[in-house]
Amino acid sequence: MFKTRHTHRLATPALVLCAGLALAACQEEDTAVANPEDTCGASQYQSLVGQDEAAVTAAGITPGQKARVFGPDAVLTMDFRSDRINVELDGSGKVIRVYCG
Numbered sequence: 001m002f003k004t005r006h007t008h009r010l011a012t013p014a015l016v017l018c019a020g021l022a023l024a025a026c027q028e029e030d031t032a033v034a035n036p037e038d039t040c041g042a043s044q045y046q047s048l049v050g051q052d053e054a055a056v057t058a059a060g061i062t063p064g065q066k067a068r069v070f071g072p073d074a075v076l077t078m079d080f081r082s083d084r085i086n087v088e089l090d091g092s093g094k095v096i097r098v099y100c101g
Contacts, residue, residue: 039082040066040100048087048095056087056095 048055056069063069069087070076080101088097 037082038100040085042085042098042100045085045087045098048098051095053089053093053095061085061087 045059045061048059053069061067061069066081066083067085067087068076069089071089071093072091082100084101086097086099086101087095088099090096
């Protein structure tokens with residue numbers, strides 16, 4: 001009976017530690033942090049934010065290997081390419097974000 005009580009005292013801190021580690025592992029990492037090197041040139045296109053998709057095309061950004069223009073329901077690969085510019089549109093076709101990746 002003493003052994004059971006002793007095991008219980010050790011098990012409680014171990015369970016708390018395991019639960020804390022499990023929760024920490026579930027946190028999402030923010031991969032949308034601005035690239036300080038701006039390797040794709042996104043900084044020169046920040047003026048597009050708030051404009052429509054036609055302004056993106058007029059600025060010379062066309063979807064391809066080094067550029068993605070996408071809306072809220074787009075299916076995208078999760079690979080990070082520092083030389084690729086991403087132009088994110090809202091549901092009405094307005095630019096809400098321009099970033100590398």
